[in-house]
Amino acid sequence: MVEVLLLRVRRVAVTLLVLVTVVFIAVRLVPGNPALVILGDYATPELIASVEQDLGVDQPLWRQYLDFLRGLLTGDLGYSYRTRSTAASLVLAHIPYTIQLATAGFLLAVVPGVLAGLFAGRWHGSRRDLGIMGTATLAMSIPAFWLGLLLLFMFSLVLPWFPLAGGGDPSNPADIIRHLILPAVAVATREAAIISRVTRSAVLEVFGQDFITTAEAKGLRRNRVLRRHVVRNAILPVISISAIQLIALLSGSMVVEVVFSRPGLGSLFISAVTARDFPLIQACVIVFGLSVTLINFAADLSYSAADPRVRAA
Amino acid sequence: MGAETVVKHVIDDPNIVSDMEPRRGQIHRVLHNPLVLAGLFCHLAIAVLVAMAWVRGLDPFAQNLRATMAPPSIEFWAGTDHLGRDVYARMAAGARYSIGVATATILISGAVGTLIGLMTGMFRGRLIRLVNAALDFIMAFPALMIGVLAAAALGNNLTSMVSAIGIALVPRFALVVRSETLSIANRPYIEAARLLGAGNSRLLARHVLPNVAGTVIVLSSLYLPLVIALEASLSFLGLGVPPDVPTWGRIIADGQELFVLAPWVSIGPGVMIVLASLAFNLLGTVSATCSIPAFDAEDRAMVSDRQSGYALGVDVGGTFTDVCLVAADGRFWITKSPTTPKDRSEGFLAGVRDVLDAAGVGFSDIERVMHGTTVATNAILEGDGARCALITTSGFRYVLELGRHDVPRGENIFAWTKPRRPVPPELVFEVPGRLSSDGSELQPLDVSECEDIIKDLRSSKVEAVAVCLLHAYANPEHEREVAEFIEESLPGIAISVSHEVLPVFREYERTMATVLNAYVRPGVSSYLLALESNLKELGLLVPVMYMQSGGGVISGEVAGVRPFKWRSRVPRRVSSELLR
Numbered sequence: 001m002v003e004v005l006l007l008r009v010r011r012v013a014v015t016l017l018v019l020v021t022v023v024f025i026a027v028r029l030v031p032g033n034p035a036l037v038i039l040g041d042y043a044t045p046e047l048i049a050s051v052e053q054d055l056g057v058d059q060p061l062w063r064q065y066l067d068f069l070r071g072l073l074t075g076d077l078g079y080s081y082r083t084r085s086t087a088a089s090l091v092l093a094h095i096p097y098t099i100q101l102a103t104a105g106f107l108l109a110v111v112p113g114v115l116a117g118l119f120a121g122r123w124h125g126s127r128r129d130l131g132i133m134g135t136a137t138l139a140m141s142i143p144a145f146w147l148g149l150l151l152l153f154m155f156s157l158v159l160p161w162f163p164l165a166g167g168g169d170p171s172n173p174a175d176i177i178r179h180l181i182l183p184a185v186a187v188a189t190r191e192a193a194i195i196s197r198v199t200r201s202a203v204l205e206v207f208g209q210d211f212i213t214t215a216e217a218k219g220l221r222r223n224r225v226l227r228r229h230v231v232r233n234a235i236l237p238v239i240s241i242s243a244i245q246l247i248a249l250l251s252g253s254m255v256v257e258v259v260f261s262r263p264g265l266g267s268l269f270i271s272a273v274t275a276r277d278f279p280l281i282q283a284c285v286i287v288f289g290l291s292v293t294l295i296n297f298a299a300d301l302s303y304s305a306a307d308p309r310v311r312a313a
Numbered sequence: 314m315g316a317e318t319v320v321k322h323v324i325d326d327p328n329i330v331s332d333m334e335p336r337r338g339q340i341h342r343v344l345h346n347p348l349v350l351a352g353l354f355c356h357l358a359i360a361v362l363v364a365m366a367w368v369r370g371l372d373p374f375a376q377n378l379r380a381t382m383a384p385p386s387i388e389f390w391a392g393t394d395h396l397g398r399d400v401y402a403r404m405a406a407g408a409r410y411s412i413g414v415a416t417a418t419i420l421i422s423g424a425v426g427t428l429i430g431l432m433t434g435m436f437r438g439r440l441i442r443l444v445n446a447a448l449d450f451i452m453a454f455p456a457l458m459i460g461v462l463a464a465a466a467l468g469n470n471l472t473s474m475v476s477a478i479g480i481a482l483v484p485r486f487a488l489v490v491r492s493e494t495l496s497i498a499n500r501p502y503i504e505a506a507r508l509l510g511a512g513n514s515r516l517l518a519r520h521v522l523p524n525v526a527g528t529v530i531v532l533s534s535l536y537l538p539l540v541i542a543l544e545a546s547l548s549f550l551g552l553g554v555p556p557d558v559p560t561w562g563r564i565i566a567d568g569q570e571l572f573v574l575a576p577w578v579s580i581g582p583g584v585m586i587v588l589a590s591l592a593f594n595l596l597g598t599v600s601a602t603c604s605i606p607a608f609d610a611e612d613r614a615m616v617s618d619r620q621s622g623y624a625l626g627v628d629v630g631g632t633f634t635d636v637c638l639v640a641a642d643g644r645f646w647i648t649k650s651p652t653t654p655k656d657r658s659e660g661f662l663a664g665v666r667d668v669l670d671a672a673g674v675g676f677s678d679i680e681r682v683m684h685g686t687t688v689a690t691n692a693i694l695e696g697d698g699a700r701c702a703l704i705t706t707s708g709f710r711y712v713l714e715l716g717r718h719d720v721p722r723g724e725n726i727f728a729w730t731k732p733r734r735p736v737p738p739e740l741v742f743e744v745p746g747r748l749s750s751d752g753s754e755l756q757p758l759d760v761s762e763c764e765d766i767i768k769d770l771r772s773s774k775v776e777a778v779a780v781c782l783l784h785a786y787a788n789p790e791h792e793r794e795v796a797e798f799i800e801e802s803l804p805g806i807a808i809s810v811s812h813e814v815l816p817v818f819r820e821y822e823r824t825m826a827t828v829l830n831a832y833v834r835p836g837v838s839s840y841l842l843a844l845e846s847n848l849k850e851l852g853l854l855v856p857v858m859y860m861q862s863g864g865g866v867i868s869g870e871v872a873g874v875r876p877f878k879w880r881s882r883v884p885r886r887v888s889s890e891l892l893r
Contacts, residue, residue, distance in 0.1 A: 018450055026466065134348060141538060141590035143545050146565055146583035153576050251455035255546050259569070270550055273465040285462065292454055 005301070012297050019289040024068050027278045028061070077286070078279035080272075087283035090268060095287070096170070097264035098253055101187065104180050105249045108188035109195055110242055116192070117199025121234075122226055124204055132196065139193035144252045148186035148259035155182060165261035183260045187252045191245040198241040202234035209233075243299030247292050352595030355588045359408060362585070366405030373398065373406035373559050382575040391581035394564075395571055403559040404581045410560045412589060414474055415540040419533050422479040426486025427529050431517050433487065434494025445491075448484040456481035460543055464553035474553035478543050482536060489532060493525045534597040538590035545586050561586050622680035623672070625665065629657050629686040636664035638672050646671045657688060658844040662851070676852035685860035688840060689833040696733065698832035699807070701777035702740040702770055704763075704795055705824065709783060710741045712820050713828065735832040740773060742766040744782070744795060750818070752788030760798055767802045778803075779831035781811035781824045789816075807834045 035051040036043055052058045055078075056067060071077065077087040120132040156164045162182050169175045206212065207230060215225045254266030261267070265284060272280035377397030385392045391400040429448070433441050451459065459481040467473030497503065498521070506520055547553045548562030556563075561582040568578030626637045634652045639645040648668045653660035669675065692698045705712065713734045720726045744766070746758030770778065778799055785792045789812035796808050808831075815826035845857060 015450065015453065018446075022450075026462070029466070130347060134351070137348065137594050138587075138591060141587050141594050143542050143549075143562075143583070143586050143590075145546060145549050145562075146579070146586065149565070149569060149572060149579050150583070153572065157573060157576075247455050251457040254457065254461070255550065258550065270461070273461060274551065276465075281462075281465075285458075288458060289454065296453060 008300055012293050015293050023282050023285050027282050077283040080280045081277045087279045091283050091287050094263055094265045094268045097262050100180055101183055101253050102249050104184035105188040106246055108184050109191035113192035113195030114199050117196040121200040121203025136193040136196050139189045144186050145255040145259050148256050151182045151186055183256050187256045199238050202237045203230055206230045206233045239302055243295055246295050348595050352592050355592035359588050363405045363408045366402055371399055371402030373402040385577055392577035394578045400578050400581050403564050404585050407559050407561040414544050418475045418478045418540050419537055422482035423486050423533050426483040427490050429487040430490025431494055434491040448487050451484045460547050464547050469555050477553055478540055490525050493528055494521055497521050497524050537593040541590050623674055623678050624681040625679050627684045631691045634660040634664045636668045638668045657840050658847055677854055682857045684857050689837055692833045692836055699776040699835040701831040702775040703736045703779045703828055704742050705781050706783040707743040707745045710743055712824050735828050746791055748784040748788050750784050758791045758794055763798050776835050777807040777831040779809045779827045781827045785812045786816040
């Protein structure tokens with residue numbers, strides 16, 4: 001187990017190193033002098049030279065790379081071109097809103113998704129199954145940003161139940177939750193549908209196995225068979241798809257945060273991209289990449305915790 | 314006889330779909346799946362909406378500043394935006410861009426991904442390991458994030474949109490194709506092709522690619538809605554498309570700013586996105602279920618063996634009659650009913666009727682009937698066959714009694730006794746006449762001798778006659794003459810001749826086979842006659858096929874003449890013992 005853990009940790013470290021290197025190279029490959037971006041139309045050669053020196057872009061590339069790595073280790077991600085505050089502080093200020101949204105969205109995706117999937121699998125072939133799977137297919141086909149707009153229209157404009165925009169007052173939990181519900185629904189709908197479909201097919205696969213026939217032959221009721229024998233064996237693919245869905249939630253939150261004007265990491269990233277604010281893009285991608293890698297890592301571990309067979313492999 | 318039948322096990326699950334190509338029966342089934350119908354309806358709806366905009370000659374770019382932000386009306390079906398542009402016209406035009414971009418992306422990234430997958434699956438080396446690592450790396454990150462970054466870096470035009478989504482999609486194709494290729498590369502036919510001198514490129518093109526093509530097509534249909542969603546999200550964010558191109562996502566983004574005043578600008582194109590993704594999601598689901606192996610290999614072989622309709626399999630044993638009905642889609646029903654020894658076709662028909670009732674199918678729906686039975690075997694084992702006589706060449710009366718000069722392996726040589734022969738020596742008659750082993754006549758056949766034999770046959774009340782003359786396998790002339798003579802004198806009696814039953818050399822084996830054939834034939838023919846006439850009466854349209862003991866099937870006519878071939882599944886030891 002310890003060896004497996006070490007192996008996985010090593011893989012995470014390599015992935016992260018590759019990630020920051022790719023980001024470093026990509027940002028420098030994009031055409032355009034960052035000094036010009038900062039200075040705009042009033043740039044003089046002297047100003048450009050001094051800004052370049054400030055940014056360190058006059059140094060050779062390997063030097064810049066080492067500085068970049070050193071900065072990363074000390075939490076220094078550079079300055080945002082637009083706001084002049086550090087990229088790290090901007091990212092830190094926006095992270096809580098994204099974590100809230102991802103957590104709420106994850107709950108709203110996993111709980112109904114797994115329940116619907118178990119139900120559809122329990123009654124597979126019936127009208128209920130068809131109904132659930134039809135609804136899931138519909139839910140999968142609705143783009144999150146459009147669903148967000150519709151929800152805003154229905155429940156903020158027509159029926160003024162929820163606030164229109166923003167992330168809520170950080171010191172007031174009730175306000176945070178009121179701001180969270182609509183975007184969480186928008187971002188979770190598609191993921192819930194996918195989880196329900198995966199759960200259903202996992203349940204069906206387990207139902208086809210010999211030990212279920214044995215359990216039924218023993219005279220166990222179908223619901224008990226479902227609870228005691230099916231769920232435990234069907235949960236594995238659900239765990240792995242849940243990790244993927246958590247990552248999908250993170251990326252889906254980018255667009256939904258823009259729709260709901262939530263001050264999260266996603267909207268920060270999109271605004272940085274449209275404004276070509278390279279240090280900020282760099283910081284956002286690194287934070288996204290770090291969280292994606294860590295989620296994958298956690299899913300790997302939980303996978304081997306749930307299934308003894310994986311541990312051996 | 315009222316046979317009590319138990320429907321033992323019924324599998325009737327519409328979700329079980331076999332992984333065959335949809336054939337006649339399957340297409341029918343697929344078209345009756347409500348999800349498929351809904352998917353086709355979505356396709357139709359998009360086509361109609363686009364066609365109507367074209368018929369009405371609507372211009373998605375024409376501005377009408379006198380009718381800005383007009384709500385939906387007869388003139389503007391989906392309202393107008395802040396520049397007075399017809400939203401319906403823009404939705405219809407958006408179909409061209411959004412579906413076009415999605416299709417192009419799928420085609421290009423599918424082709425590139427397949428190529429990379431084939432290469433990484435087939436070859437080894439440092440470069441391949443690097444490519445694999447890169448694929449895994451890209452896969453670790455969500456497609457939307459990669460798309461946003463790539464689109465931002467590549468700029469705002471449709472080519473960059475296609476490449477941005479393509480970068481995220483290529484590894485998704487490549488990794489699946491790679492694992493398929495890896496498993497195919499180890500199969501014997503690849504090894505065989507390699508031994509025949511096929512180079513790598515030929516192997517990939519002629520042997521691997523055709524086998525992964527199906528998977529790539531299914532993947533494409535699954536990823537198409539994903540690409541539509543990605544494209545919509547990116548254009549909604551203002552990335553990857555020029556501002557004047559009305560993709561659905563871009564129109565929604567335009568509408569977002571007017572959302573309080575003119576929500577219809579965003580609603581129409583959103584409906585189009587939902588319709589398009591739904592159309593491909595619904596059909597993609599079906600194509601994916603079709604390819605998921607729901608059966609184990611044995612069931613699949615059984616299913617793919619038939620074309621369509623229902624196949625009926627019947628096994629009449631000594632105690633039970635088992636009937637199995639298999640539908641084209643793989644559903645099957647099994648029943649077990651008691652065998653009715655007096656007239657076995659009764660038990661047969663009772664079982665068949667039950668299984669058809671359970672399936673709700675009529676006799677005329679059956680496309681194939683296969684029948685195996687132990688009727689002949691049981692008659693032999695139980696010594697319950699017809700009373701029969703044997704006519705053989707002068708001097709060969711005791712061939713049967715002598716048998717082969719050994720004791721079956723595994724038997725106690727002191728305790729073993731020869732089984733009773735189906736024909737006692739008193740009922741073996743000799744006729745003069747002799748053939749050589751090459752078939753030439755050494756001594757002509759004397760048919761007049763048969764006159765006396767006929768008298769004896771009559772007085773001993775035999776039901777069947779076997780004719781087995783020396784070297785008849787080389788020249789059947791003498792046997793035929795004898796058979797004709799008996800036929801004329803004793804019309805209606807069942808005659809078995811060795812050159813038809815088992816035309817091989819070795820007198821004992823050929824004689825035994827012919828005698829056994831004569832022994833079981835009356836019982837079998839009457840059974841077959843009753844069975845076939847009953848089945849025809851009940852509306853069965855196809856002939857029954859009978860399993861041969863050596864494998865393969867024969868028609869009822871042949872089975873009636875040579876039931877020896879039909880000692881179905883005689884345990885080997887029993888049959889070898891009988892042949893001793």
